[in-house]
Every structure is written in structure tokens, then in C-alpha cells.
Amino acid sequence: MKRVYLDNGATSYPKAPGVAEAMSDYILNNGANVGRGAYESSFLAENIVYETRELIAEMFNSNKSENVVFTKNVTESLNVLIKGVLEAGDHAIVSSMEHNAVMRPLNALSKKDISFSKVKCSNLGELDPDDIRGFIKPNTKAVIMTHASNVCGTILDIETVGRICKEYGLIFIIDTAQTAGFLEIDINRLNADAIAFTGHKGLLGPQGLGGFVVTESLAKSIDTFIEGGTGSLSDQEIQPEYMPDKLEAGTINIPGIYGLNAALKFVRDTGTETIRAGEIDLVERFLTGLKEIDLIHVIGRDDIKNRTGVVSIDVPTRDNADISYKLYSEYGIATRCGMHCAPSAHQTLGTFPKGTVRFSFSHFNTIEDVDYALGALNKILY
Structure with a gap:
């Protein structure tokens, strides 16, 4: 059949051509961790990880590749961002088209005196960005929004939303799970503070790898989500404050990064x-x-x-x-x-x-x- x-x-x-081969090559011929050894295979793997950060930064027009953080998927990325930004007493705004990767963390945070408002979209999945203004409160801290619906495909007007966030001094977090790889996404033009992505959908890479890009100001203010070994400052028992180590504890998915590296080059070269x-x-x-x-x-x-x-x-x-x-x-x-x-x-x-x-x-x-x-x-x- x-x-x-x-x-x-x-x-x-x-997946994109070369993804499987790149992952296999790493597993069969390298296998080393990064930031943990002073030998050639470790350095070679580190170069691929660094290059992949640069490819992601280029895709989202960020000028700081160190502010690219790898996670296992966009759900984890959104959890890191939401829970690292919002504190007790804060209020957030979302659209009514959000995935549970946004809604479940926010509902969980409601137990910690963090509230949110949901801006109703039309029955076509379209958002009137001006409706956001009516939900802004003195304690509103962030707007968290999908770029496009995973149900009906409607693209939301996040550019206008970004301008409103800038006007009111709100943190703007964008979920690009359904758009990264085939729509232009410029962190500066969109006035975004963070862009969450996943590697296995439009980027045509493997499952088990996602991440996010943050601005320098958010990188400094966001709280850590998990703490642990980073291969840096190993003589200290506190998490480094510099990026990406601040938000990237533990061994990252290096085989996945090799695969994503090949996929990103395919997307870049194809256009x-x-x-x-x-x-x-x-x-x-x-x-x-x-x-x-x-x-x-x-x-x-x-x-x-x-x-x-x-x-x-x-x-x-x-x-x-x-x-x-x-x-x-x-x-x-x-x-x-x-x-x-x-x-x-x-x-x-x-x-x-x-x-x-x-x-x-x-x-x-x-x-x-x-x-x-x-x-x-x-x-x-x-």
C-alpha cells in the first residue's frame, strides 16, 4: 500500500538530506562529550555545537549565538522561559489559540499566585492585536503567544503584538513550533525577547532537540530552570551566570545537534x-x-x-x-x-x-x- x-x-x-548521516557519523566516529575533555574528538564536537548555535542565531537574526540555548523540545523551552520569567504576583497574557505547552505551565503557576488572561481569537483563529490592550494590568509582565495555530494553520499578527509589548514594556515570548523553517522570524523586527523553537518540525531535524533564543536583557534577568554540571566553573557549586551555561545544565543532545546542523544548512541553502x-x-x-x-x-x-x-x-x-x-x-x-x-x-x-x-x-x-x-x-x- x-x-x-x-x-x-x-x-x-x-528529515532533511544528511540528517541521519550526520548523527550516525557522530555516534560511530566521535561520541565525545563537549566541555568535558581536552582532546580532539571533544573539540570537534564542540565546533559543531558552536556552529549550530550560530546557524540558529542567524535564522532568527540574533547577534549573540551564546544566547541560543538547547533543550529537548519546544515544550521544555517554553517551560524554561515561562517559569524563569514569571514570579509570584505577576500576570501574563496569551491568545486563545495556544498549545498546552503554554497553557499547562501557566495553569500550574496559578498555584503560585501567578495569573494570566486569554485574549479571544475569532472562529478563524485570527487575533486582533489591539484586543490585548484591554487585558494589560499594572502587574502584567509578559505576553506569550504562538506564531501560528497547530490546529488550523492561521498565522497570528505577532509583529503588531510585538509593537504593543514594546509600547507597554512587556516581555514578549514567541512559540515558533509551527513556523520556524519556512517563515522569516526576526527577533529584532518582532520586538521579541525570546523565541522558542523545535528542531523536528519545520526545521526538518530529529526529535529530542529544541531550544530558544533570548535577548541580552532577558538572559541577564531570567531565573534558571535547572542547575547542574556545565563543564565550566567546575570548582564552584553555583550555576554560572553567563550564557548559555546559565540555562543549559547537563549533557546536551549532541547527536541531535549534529542532525539539526545538517537540517539547518539544508533549510538555509534551499531558502x-x-x-x-x-x-x-x-x-x-x-x-x-x-x-x-x-x-x-x-x-x-x-x-x-x-x-x-x-x-x-x-x-x-x-x-x-x-x-x-x-x-x-x-x-x-x-x-x-x-x-x-x-x-x-x-x-x-x-x-x-x-x-x-x-x-x-x-x-x-x-x-x-x-x-x-x-x-x-x-x-x-x-
């Missing part, structure tokens, strides 16, 4: 504009075809304006889980059905608690994949 992978919103497949253009072609073809299937309701925008390669559908007269199951069991098409770890977004979009069938395309999908999926939907529904 043909295999068509359309679940890139969860993790990308296939985010080229990747984005290909994505738009696929989504436009898919949305056009969906409009011809009258049983299907497209969630969010039904055009290509301000959206990513994520498309969610609902079939009101059918069980979405059954549709997703048949897409795979009968046609080999991998999608994701359900709540997508974003109940607030589904409530906003009117799809709670039923959820949706989510199709998410990548740079490596083709028009043939799109047409095959549309044909399968027609056969399943009629």
Missing part, C-alpha cells in the same frame, strides 16, 4: 522563501479540492491567506476518528485526529470536544500526495 505522510505538524518526515512557496502551492491545491467535497467543513481560513501548511477538517455527519483511521488503514495516509494538545484553540474554532482531522504538509510532499488524499477522502465519504 502507498504511504503518504501528512502529519508534519506533529513531526516532519522525511525559506522557496520552502514557503512550495507549501502554499500544496495548501492551495488541497483547499481547492476540499471545496468540491460538500460534506467537509474546513476549519479556520479556507484560503491561503495568512496560513501555514496545516489544514484541519470536520465532517459533521461522520466520526472524524473513523475518517482518519480509514485514511491510513485503507490508503496509507497518515494524519492526526483529535484535540492536538490545544483544547483552547478547539474551543475557539468551535470544534471542541469532537476535534478535527488534521492534514499538515511539508517541503517534501508533492501535488500527487495532495491529489491522492483528496481522492481518498472522496472514496471514504461517498
Whole structure:
């Protein structure tokens, strides 16, 4: 049976050329830790780690690669940022389209006298940035917001949000899990203080590696999330204050960094504009075809304006889980059905608690994949 992978919103497949080879080469031919040994293989690994920080800094237009911190995924990145910034008595603002990687840490912090407000988006997943002003309080400290919805693909106007944050002196934290790798993301132009990313989605790298970039001012003020060995100041029992050691305790995922290094070079050399253009072609073809299937309701925008390669559908007269199951069991098409770890977004979009069938395309999908999926939907529904 043909295999068509359309679940890139969860993790990308296939990975960028060279990712597997780079990881294998490290494991088979190097294997050394970084910052822990004064020998050649350790230095070689350190060079790749440093180069990867530079590639990330370049992608987000940061001039300080030492302010690139590696984590195991964007969820950990957001936890480090949220819990390192907010203190008892603080208030934060989020959109109603947020993933649980934002909502669960904030709800956990509510037990520590930290509150938050949720700005309602439209049933298309769109945010009116001016609505944020009505939620700003004297104790508001930060705005934490996704760049694009992982449910319906709507891109939020974070540039305007960033200007509002600058106007009010608020910390601005952006979740780029669904956009890094195919949209331009400039930490300076967006007036962002921190950008959280994951390596295994749009960046086309391996699972188990994410990170974030912070400005110099936030690097100085943020509290540590965990403490431990860094390979530096080993004669002291306190965490170093300099970056990235301040926020990067323990052994990092070096095989993953080797893989991400190869993926970042592929994205850089291919060009985010080229990747984005290909994505738009696929989504436009898919949305056009969906409009011809009258049983299907497209969630969010039904055009290509301000959206990513994520498309969610609902079939009101059918069980979405059954549709997703048949897409795979009968046609080999991998999608994701359900709540997508974003109940607030589904409530906003009117799809709670039923959820949706989510199709998410990548740079490596083709028009043939799109047409095959549309044909399968027609056969399943009629």
C-alpha cells in the first residue's frame, strides 16, 4: 500500500538530506562529550555545537549565538522561559489559540499566585492585536503567544503584538513550533525577547532537540530552570551566570545537534522563501479540492491567506476518528485526529470536544500526495 505522510505538524518526515548521516557519523566516529575533555574528538564536537548555535542565531537574526540555548523540545523551552520569567504576583497574557505547552505551565503557576488572561481569537483563529490592550494590568509582565495555530494553520499578527509589548514594556515570548523553517522570524523586527523553537518540525531535524533564543536583557534577568554540571566553573557549586551555561545544565543532545546542523544548512541553502512557496502551492491545491467535497467543513481560513501548511477538517455527519483511521488503514495516509494538545484553540474554532482531522504538509510532499488524499477522502465519504 502507498504511504503518504501528512502529519508534519506533529513531526516532519522525511528529515532533511544528511540528517541521519550526520548523527550516525557522530555516534560511530566521535561520541565525545563537549566541555568535558581536552582532546580532539571533544573539540570537534564542540565546533559543531558552536556552529549550530550560530546557524540558529542567524535564522532568527540574533547577534549573540551564546544566547541560543538547547533543550529537548519546544515544550521544555517554553517551560524554561515561562517559569524563569514569571514570579509570584505577576500576570501574563496569551491568545486563545495556544498549545498546552503554554497553557499547562501557566495553569500550574496559578498555584503560585501567578495569573494570566486569554485574549479571544475569532472562529478563524485570527487575533486582533489591539484586543490585548484591554487585558494589560499594572502587574502584567509578559505576553506569550504562538506564531501560528497547530490546529488550523492561521498565522497570528505577532509583529503588531510585538509593537504593543514594546509600547507597554512587556516581555514578549514567541512559540515558533509551527513556523520556524519556512517563515522569516526576526527577533529584532518582532520586538521579541525570546523565541522558542523545535528542531523536528519545520526545521526538518530529529526529535529530542529544541531550544530558544533570548535577548541580552532577558538572559541577564531570567531565573534558571535547572542547575547542574556545565563543564565550566567546575570548582564552584553555583550555576554560572553567563550564557548559555546559565540555562543549559547537563549533557546536551549532541547527536541531535549534529542532525539539526545538517537540517539547518539544508533549510538555509534551499531558502525559506522557496520552502514557503512550495507549501502554499500544496495548501492551495488541497483547499481547492476540499471545496468540491460538500460534506467537509474546513476549519479556520479556507484560503491561503495568512496560513501555514496545516489544514484541519470536520465532517459533521461522520466520526472524524473513523475518517482518519480509514485514511491510513485503507490508503496509507497518515494524519492526526483529535484535540492536538490545544483544547483552547478547539474551543475557539468551535470544534471542541469532537476535534478535527488534521492534514499538515511539508517541503517534501508533492501535488500527487495532495491529489491522492483528496481522492481518498472522496472514496471514504461517498
